[in-house]
Amino acid sequence: MFLITTLGFASPAILVFLGVIALIIFGPKKLPEFGRAMGSSLKEFKDATDGIMKDHDKDDKDDKDVRK
Numbered sequence: 856m857f858l859i860t861t862l863g864f865a866s867p868a869i870l871v872f873l874g875v876i877a878l879i880i881f882g883p884k885k886l887p888e889f890g891r892a893m894g895s896s897l898k899e900f901k902d903a904t905d906g907i908m909k910d911h912d913k914d915d916k917d918d919k920d921v922r923k
Contacts, residue, residue: 878886 881889
């Protein structure tokens, strides 16, 4: 039995199963805390990668200006 499809995404049934297991293990009071922590971590990661991409784009623009 394959838990993950060929595209790398889990099927909806597997996601529901994992959600039920997480609810049993952590309880209903801890899951929102984990969700908030994951959301804030994802936001920080996105902000950091956006900053890196902006710096990279600026460097590329500066390189093109120097070549002209």
